Structure formats: C-alpha cells, structure tokens
Amino acid sequence: MTKKAILLIGFIIFKFVLQYSLISSDYDLQRDEYLHLDQGHHLAWGYLSVPPFTSWISYIIYLLGNSVFWVKFFPALFGALTIVVVWKAIEELNGSLFALILGAIGVFFSALLRINTLYQPNSFDILCWTTLYFVLIKYLNSKDTKWLFIGAIVFVFGFLNKYNIGFLIIGLLPAFVLTEERKIFAQPKLYLAFILGLLLIAPNLYWQYVNNFPVIHHLKELADTQLVYVDRLGFLKSQLLFFIGSFFVIVCGWLALFLYKPFEKYKPFFWSIVFTLAVFMYFKAKDYYAIGLYPIYISFGSVYLGNQLKEGWKRYLQPVLLLLPLLFFIPLYNAFFPNKSPEYIASHAKPYQKFGLLRWEDGKDHLLPQDFADMLGWKELAVKVDSVASTLPDLEHTIIICDNYGQAGAINYYSKNKKVIAHSFNADYVNWIPLDKKIKDVILVKEGDDDDKERKREIPIFDTVYLAGKRINKFARESEISIYVLRGAKVDVNKRIKEEMERKKNYQE
Numbered sequence: 001m002t003k004k005a006i007l008l009i010g011f012i013i014f015k016f017v018l019q020y021s022l023i024s025s026d027y028d029l030q031r032d033e034y035l036h037l038d039q040g041h042h043l044a045w046g047y048l049s050v051p052p053f054t055s056w057i058s059y060i061i062y063l064l065g066n067s068v069f070w071v072k073f074f075p076a077l078f079g080a081l082t083i084v085v086v087w088k089a090i091e092e093l094n095g096s097l098f099a100l101i102l103g104a105i106g107v108f109f110s111a112l113l114r115i116n117t118l119y120q121p122n123s124f125d126i127l128c129w130t131t132l133y134f135v136l137i138k139y140l141n142s143k144d145t146k147w148l149f150i151g152a153i154v155f156v157f158g159f160l161n162k163y164n165i166g167f168l169i170i171g172l173l174p175a176f177v178l179t180e181e182r183k184i185f186a187q188p189k190l191y192l193a194f195i196l197g198l199l200l201i202a203p204n205l206y207w208q209y210v211n212n213f214p215v216i217h218h219l220k221e222l223a224d225t226q227l228v229y230v231d232r233l234g235f236l237k238s239q240l241l242f243f244i245g246s247f248f249v250i251v252c253g254w255l256a257l258f259l260y261k262p263f264e265k266y267k268p269f270f271w272s273i274v275f276t277l278a279v280f281m282y283f284k285a286k287d288y289y290a291i292g293l294y295p296i297y298i299s300f301g302s303v304y305l306g307n308q309l310k311e312g313w314k315r316y317l318q319p320v321l322l323l324l325p326l327l328f329f330i331p332l333y334n335a336f337f338p339n340k341s342p343e344y345i346a347s348h349a350k351p352y353q354k355f356g357l358l359r360w361e362d363g364k365d366h367l368l369p370q371d372f373a374d375m376l377g378w379k380e381l382a383v384k385v386d387s388v389a390s391t392l393p394d395l396e397h398t399i400i401i402c403d404n405y406g407q408a409g410a411i412n413y414y415s416k417n418k419k420v421i422a423h424s425f426n427a428d429y430v431n432w433i434p435l436d437k438k439i440k441d442v443i444l445v446k447e448g449d450d451d452d453k454e455r456k457r458e459i460p461i462f463d464t465v466y467l468a469g470k471r472i473n474k475f476a477r478e479s480e481i482s483i484y485v486l487r488g489a490k491v492d493v494n495k496r497i498k499e500e501m502e503r504k505k506n507y508q509e
Contacts, residue, residue, distance in 0.1 A: 004100060008087055011104045012080045019076040022117050022337045027375040031477070033071060033119040034378070034409025035427060037061065046207030047428045048214045053161035054121050066413075071119045078123040079116035082130050082295055083107050089134045089299035092141060094262075098318050099306030106246030106298040109325035111291055114336050118371070121162040122288065128158030129168055129292025133269070136172075137296075140181065140265050145189040152197035159201050163215060164289055171276025175268040212506075234356075235280070238287035241355070243294050244332075245325030246301075250294055253301025260304055273297065338372045342475035345372065368475055374406070377476035381407065381445070382414030385422070388443060388468040388483050395419040397437055399497075402445040405429055407481065411445070430504045439493040441486065443468075448480035455484060463488025 039047055040058025047055065057074050064070045083104050090103045115122050132154045139147035158165035176182050184190055208215055240247055257263050257270035273293055280290050309317050333339070335351040345352060346367045352358050357369040366373065385400065392398055395417075402408040402424040411422035422445070423433045444458075455465045464487040471481045 011083055015080045016076050019116055022339055024339050026341045027338050028378040030118050031374040031406035034413050035405045036119060038409050038412055042432050045203040049427050050121055051160045051204055075116045075119055075123040078127045079112050082127045085130045085134050086295050086299050089137055089296060090302055092137055093303040095303035096306040099302040102321055103298050103302035105322055105325050106249050107295050109245050109329040111242035125162040125164055126292040128154055128165055130295040133296035148189050148193040152193040156197050156200040160204055167276055167279055170279050171272045174275050175271035178271050179267045181268050232281050235287045242291055245328035246298055249301035250297045252304055253297040256300055256304035342368055373477040377471055377473040378410035379414045381471045381481055382411045384469045384471050384483060385411050386415055386417050386420055389417060389420050392441055397439060398441040399439050400443040403447045407445050425500055425504045430501055433497060433501060435494045435498055440489050444484040446482045447478055458486050461491045462486040
C-alpha cells in the first residue's frame with residue numbers, strides 16, 4: 001500500500017471518529033431528520049419537501065436497525081467521500097503529496113464537519129457538486145465522451161437528492177460559453193447524455209406534475225417565511241466562514257484558473273463560481289446552499305500552491321498552510337457544534353453571538369443556535385405521548401394528530417408503543433394519514449402558539465376533551481408543547497380529516 005493510500009485511509013477513519021464525537025448526549029436528533037427517516041416507510045418518487053433519494057437511504061437505515069449510529073453514519077460517509085473526490089481531483093491535476101494533504105485538510109476542517117453531523121440532503125448534495133466538477137475535470141483533461149454520461153448519472157443522483165444542484169448547471173452554461181471550451185456544445189454525445197439524464201429523472205418530474213408541482217409551492221413558502229430574512233451581504237460573509245481556514249487556498253485556486261498556464265483548459269471553472277454565486281445572491285438563497293461550490297476550488301488551489309511552494313524558502317510556508325485550517329477550526333469547534341450542554345451555551349453566549357449563530361430564520365436572537373434548539377425535547381415528547389396513549393382503552397380507533405412534522409416524526413422514532421403512530425397535516429405527513437378504520441378518539445399535539453388552548457372547536461364534537469400533559473423545555477425550538485385527549489367523537493372524524501387533507505394538498509390555508 002502506497003504512502004498516499006495510507007494517508008487517505010487515515011483521513012477517512014479520522015473523519016468518522018470526529019463526526020461521532022461532535023454532538024453531546026444532551027441532544028436528540030434534529031427536526032428534519034425525523035421527517036427523512038419516516039419517508040423511508042413511505043417510499044415514493046417524490047415528496048412535498050425533498051426528492052426521493054433520502055428516503056432510499058432511510059429505508060437502508062431502517063433495515064440496519066434504525067439506530068442513531070446509522071442515522072449519523074451516512075452523512076459522515078458522504079463527507080468522507082467528498083474528501084476522497086477532492087483527493088482524486090488533485091491527483092488528476094498532477095498535484096504533489098503536499099497538495100493532497102492540503103486539500104484533504106482544507107475540506108476536513110470546514111463547515112462540512114457541521115453539515116455532516118445531520119442526516120439531511122445537504123451532505124450528499126455537496127458530494128454530488130464536487131463529483132460533477134471532478135467529472136468535468138476528467139472530461140476536459142481527456143475529451144473522452146464517457147465522462148459526459150458519467151456526469152449525467154452524477155447529476156441525476158444529485159437532482160433526485162436535492163434540486164439545488166440545478167444552480168450548478170445554471171452557473172456552468174454561461175461559463176463554458178465564455179471560453180474556448182464552448183465547443184462542448186458541438187459534441188453530439190452531450191445531448192445524448194442530457195436525454196439519458198432527463199429519462200432518469202422523469203419519474204420524479206412526473207410525480208411533481210401529478211401532485212401539482214409542490215416544489216413550486218415549497219419554494220414560494222420558503223421565500224415568504226425564511227428567505228425574506230436573508231441579507232445578501234450576510235450571504236457573502238458566510239461564504240468566508242464556511243472554509244475560513246482554507247479560504248486563501250480557494251482564492252488562489254480561483255485566480256490560478258485565470259493566470260496559471262497548466263490550468264488554461266479548466267478556465268470554465270473560473271467563470272462558474274462567479275455566475276453561480278451571482279444566481280444564488282439574486283434569488284436570496286440561504287448561505288449554505290453554495291457550500292458545494294468550494295471543495296473543487298480547494299483542489300485547484302492546493303495543486304497551484306504545491307507547485308509554487310516547492311522550492312527555496314517558500315517550502316517553509318507549507319507547514320503554515322497545513323496548520324491554518326486546524327488553527328481556525330479550534331475556535332469554531334467551541335461555537336458551531338452542539339458539543340456543550342444547552343445550559344452551558346445559554347450562559348456563555350458571547351462566542352455564539354460573535355458568529356451570529358443565535359439569530360434564527362425568524363430574524364430574532366434566541367438562547368441557542370436554531371439547529372441546536374431543534375435537537376431538544378423530542379424524546380421527552382414521545383415519552384409523554386406514550387404515557388397519555390397508555391390511558392386510552394382503544395388505540396386501534398385512536399389517531400394522533402400533531403401540529404408539525406417534527407413532532408410527528410419524533411414521536412414515531414422514539415415511541416416504545418408499536419400502536420402509537422403520529423400523523424400531521426404538515427409537510428409529507430398529509431399524504432400518509434390512514435383512514436381505513438373509524439376514528440373514535442384523538443390525541444392532539446399542539447404547538448405553544450396554539451390559538452385555541454381551551455379547545456373550543458373540539459368540545460362540541462367530542463364527549464370528553466381535556467389537557468393530558470405538557471412538555472416544557474425553555475431551550476427547545478418549541479419550548480412548550482401541549483397534549484390533549486378528545487374522546488367519544490360525535491361526528492364522522494374520518495370525513496373531517498379527509499377534507500382537511502384535501503385542503504392542505506391544494507395549498508389552502
């Protein structure tokens with residue numbers, strides 16, 4: 001086994017070890033993770049929130065036992081594979097051993113460490129961006145058209161994971177037009193690869209069509225409720241933070257694409273980052289949407305710096321560049337990861353305020369970073385719902401309705417009672433509510449901002465209505481959740497649920 005192979009394996013092992021040590025046992029899974037896991041029980045070609053790829057991974061997790069270990073394994077795996085792709089890109093660019101190590105460290109000690117702690121589409125999205133860029137390097141280097149078809153397959157998996165990869169293509173098209181590599185558009189096999197890709201994503205496009213294109217509604221809702229708070233200047237500042245320890249390497253890579261003669265054939269990459277960032281800023285996208293852009297530029301920068309610093313006194317700068325990502329990572333480790341208890345973070349807020357982490361999507365400051373707060377109180381909620389459910393005599397004809405997907409997913413993940421299955425009219429759960437049995441009793445799980453705490457709407461249509469319990473946690477994103485029991489339905493509950501499902505599916509408020 002070569003020295004290079006041993007080093008790469010070492011990075012991969014260290015990646016897994018570190019990822020499993022970044023989250024304190026004080027925290028549960030994060031809200032979105034529960035939804036993605038439940039999608040594995042309802043396999044389809046599309047969902048209201050995401051394309052289908054994540055549900056396939058969720059199904060594998062379920063087959064492996066559905067433990068937290070496996071939930072965290074896959075984002076760590078995708079992060080490790082991103083390092084491997086960057087490594088292979090550096091080799092393709094004829095980088096030195098120093099360039100390989102610099103590239104691996106630059107990707108390792110970056111925002112990917114935080115992203116790879118959560119089971120969300122983002123980790124695989126970044127891997128797909130990096131791999132597609134790597135495939136383009138292979139094509140530009142060899143002009144072998146097989147890479148166009150491989151690129152189409154990578155794009156398909158990226159598209160079926162997260163539509164965000166469309167921005168990569170939007171940025172690449174004008175980038176190729178502006179350079180001599182525009183001759184790619186005269187290559188007939190490019191269009192055959194395009195047709196192949198279109199055929200493979202067709203099932204998801206058809207699903208979107210049949211379901212009235214929920215992705216459009218989802219984007220509009222996102223724009224109205226979250227993106228409205230996005231500041232374009234803040235977006236650019238965040239780009240610096242994501243790879244702060246290797247930002248110099250990225251800039252060198254970007255400039256080398258324009259100035260360094262051996263990189264002349266890769267000039268489309270110079271314009272690609274310009275156009276892609278411009279499109280992201282125009283649409284006021286969330287800052288982390290752009291993270292997939294940067295790993296490949298670390299490859300270019302590492303190769304360029306490896307060439308420039310290989311002789312004379314400049315060699316002594318090599319260890320400095322290798323240490324920078326680690327040195328910048330140390331203060332970030334104390335702020336960007338849920339490795340401290342909620343009580344500790346709330347009482348030591350300064351480092352978190354410094355990085356703007358206490359500012360949530362609602363534009364307000366809170367006790368904890370939003371992602372951390374979204375990892376608290378879920379297991380306790382499931383325990384309380386189990387306790388309430390155990391007091392009811394007929395769970396076969398009882399339905400649990402939650403206000404949101406986080407509540408429903410957490411109850412389904414942590415519940416010890418196999419008869420306890422939570423549902424919601426929120427997100428994808430609106431398509432999964434079973435109506436095959438007559439509903440007599442209901443357990444309602446309500447958010448703290450519920451506008452009918454006295455249950456005036458339900459009292460007339462049930463024999464008995466009462467507050468059965470509360471889950472209170474001041475650090476959780478939902479600090480107070482109430483659990484109500486509605487017993488003895490006087491009306492056809494199934495009919496009302498069906499009507500509400502149709503209303504929600506038609507995006508009626």
